[in-house]
Every structure is written in C-alpha cells, then in structure tokens.
Amino acid sequence: MAKTTHFGYKEVDIEKKQGLVKGVFDSVAGKYDLMNDVMSMGTHRLWKNYTIASSNVKEGDHVLDIAGGTGDLAIKFRKKVGPKGKVILSDINDSMLFEGRKNLLNHGIIDVDFVQANAESLPFEDNTFDCVSIAFGLRNVTHKDLALKQMHRVLKKGGTLLILEFSKVENQMLEKIYDLYSFNLIPKFGEFFANDEDSYQYLAESIRRHPDQETLKNMVLDAGFEFCEYHNLTGGIVALHKAIKA
Amino acid sequence: MFRLTIEKSLNHFISANNTDLTHIDNKVVSFRVDEIDLTLFFLCLNSRIFVIDSPQHKKVDVSLITNNASFLAIFKGASLEELLENEDIEINGSVNTAQQLASLLSSSSIDIEELISQYTGDIVAHQLGQAFRQIKKATIKNDSSIISTLKDEITTALIAPSRSKFFKGRV
Secondary structure: OOOEEEEOOEEEEOOOHHHHHHHHHHHHHHHHHHHHHHHHOOHHHHHHHHHHHHOOOOOOOEEEEEOOOOOHHHHHHHHHHOOOOEEEEEEOOHHHHHHHHHHHHHOOOOOOEEEEOOOOOOOOOOOOEEEEEEEOOHHHOOOHHHHHHHHHHHEEEEEEEEEEEEOOOOOHHHHHHHHHHHHHHHHHHHHHHHOOHHHHHHHHHHHHHOOOHHHHHHHHHHOOOOEEEEEEEHHHOEEEEEEEOO | OHHHHHHHHHHHHHHHHOOOOHHHOOOEEEEEEHHHOEEEEEEEEOOEEEEEOOOOOOOOOEEEEEOHHHHHHHHOOOOHHHHHHOOOEEEEOOHHHHHHHHHHHHHOOOOHHHHHHHHHOOOHHHHHHHHHHHHHHHHHHHOOOHHHHHHHHHHHHHHOOOHHHHOOOOO
8 A cells, every 4th residue: 555645635646746846836826925925914024034033143154945945044144145155946846946046146145056966965064064054845754754864964063953944823813813814815815816726725734734833843853953943933833943053 | 132242242342352262252142131031142253242142052251140230230331250249140150251251242332221121011221221320420429449338239229119100000
C-alpha cells in the first residue's frame, strides 16, 4: 500500500504531494504578492519585518532564503548584508523564482543568486550560511524533518534559522473569527483576485494541518539545533521560530 | 520584545565597532534579577550575541544574581568588582568573563530603564533611573563612592510608593 500524506485536508500519495503543491504555486505565482496583501490586510509585511529584525544578520553575512518566492525577504536581507555579503534565494518552483527575479530587478537588485532547489536536499556545502530563513514555505514541504536537517547542515556554527509560518491561534474567540475568515473569505478573495478558489482553499486547509508551535519547536530541536524558541505574532496566527546551531 | 531589543542593540554595537568577542566565544552568561523575576541568558557565537530565554542543554559558564539597582548599574558602566565588594551582586563563575559582557552592555547604550518599565509595566524603573542620575550628580559633587550613594538612593526609590499606587482610587 502506498504511503500517504496530507495535501490540505485530502490524503494523497506521498510521491504526489510535491507536484500538487507545484500546481498551486504555478497557479498563484503571478498574483502572489497582491493576494498576500489582500488576505493579511498588509500584516504580512510586519511579520516579515519582525523576522528580519530577529535575524541578527550583519554586513558580510551569507544568507539563504528557502521558498523565497517573490523575494521580499531577500530584498531586505540584501540591504543588511551589503556588497560584501551574499544572499541566495531558493525555491522549488520555477514560476515563483521567475516572479522573484522580476521583483528584485524592479528593486534594482542584481546580485542575489537564484537557485531552484528542494528544501529536502539543499545543493550547498555544510556550514555555509550565517542565516537560513523560510517564510510561509515549510508548511508545503512533504518531509519537514529532512528539510530541517538540511537547514541545520548548511548553517555555520552560530548560524540562525528563522521559520515564519502560520500556526495555532492562542485565543478561542480569535480562532473562531479566523476560521470563518480563512474558510469563507480567503477562497472567495482567491476567486475574485486570482481567479483561483481551489488554491486558496488549500492554503486555509494546509495551515490547519501544519504542526503547532510546540510541535514545530521539538521538530527543530530533533533536527540538531541546540536552541529554539518561538514568538507568536498576531495572536498566534503566525509564529516565528528562531533556532541557533551551536 | 525585551530580549530582542537588547540583542539588536548589542549586535549593532558589535558590528559597528568590529568588537572582538573571542574571549567570550561559545560562553553562556546568565543574569538573574529576582525583584522583577527576570532571567536573561547571553550566548556568544559566530561573532554575535544571542539573548535567549533558556540555555536548554548548554552549560551556563557564569551566572550573575543582581537586584534592580545593580542590574541597572551594570548597564550604566559600574564595575562588577565594586558591586561585588558592596555585596550588591553575586557571581558564580569567571568574574573576568562576566566583566567582558558587562562592558559590552554598558557600551551599547541600551535604554534599560525604558525596557524595564515596559517589562514590569510600572514606574519602578523610572524611579531607579532618576535615582541613578541623582547619584551621578552627588558623586561628582562630593567625590564619594558611587556605590554607597547608589545604595541610599535606590533604597529610597524602592520603598517609596509608586505613582500608580499613590493615585489608585483618587483619579
């Protein structure tokens, strides 16, 4: 019997998940930034700013942004590392990389490298980066444990891992409102703005299937990180996990 | 946010001044302030400082137990040896390592009064800050020991009713 995993609320063959996720992101790539602004009412920019502020990235650092999509984190990291540093934007999806490349060029940034890579098998040497980030990407990875081990491997000693991801809402009242919003309005926004209701239905479902704060923290520690703590943002709608390789 | 602000300020200072951290590399130094139930762990790795809430499995190399006043005094540049002599602080581990970190804290211009007031949510931190400024003036004028003056002023600040308590029920 074939092994299965979740794709939103559906159980699918484990080998098929990657292709299904690719389908979602191929479909939404062109409207990704617009939809982020619409769905989060702009709050995703604050979450990302907090992530950058927590990164401790400094001039000359090497940064890997996994599932970097349209490049909004990479743009901010590039400013922090300066000309002596290096930022690599990686994504498994070529449509997202194409959008990221376009976006960075529009910001006048030409020295960020683009690498199409699967987070479960990163094509970088051990102990390469001072910081590895993944924002709203880990949720879509099939084997999260493998991906976390890879992130640990490519980080230098003293390097920081930042995982920004949807998480478990702390307050019951907020959770009810959030459920109503994400299962009723978000797919409608998807239909209206991106002509794609199904992808945004998947988004809402995949958030509920993602490990909660404590579970993810333990997964990060199991991957070899010595320190991991998380900060809930907007009542736990999103959490930033920060881990250090010691 | 409290820890993040300290961490950011320290790393900004380290980066801007190209500070050499080899003497405290891979060390964990803890600060405990009993009066406000605050413990901070400072971990130095990869030429930067991480301010973490728990050392998890890593051994703490030096631990400092302070009171509000001595915690504030450290950020204002007080010598740990003087604080030790006056029994305002307890240090377990290398005083030299602790002093290296303390010097970093005082050099980084962190507005610790503001941070503590946000952390405790009351006015004690501001009273402490005010007391410290008065001490500075007094020590310049009288050339007396900063620590003994600090003790008197801090005691006054701590036993005086806070403004929030004073106004409770009167507004």
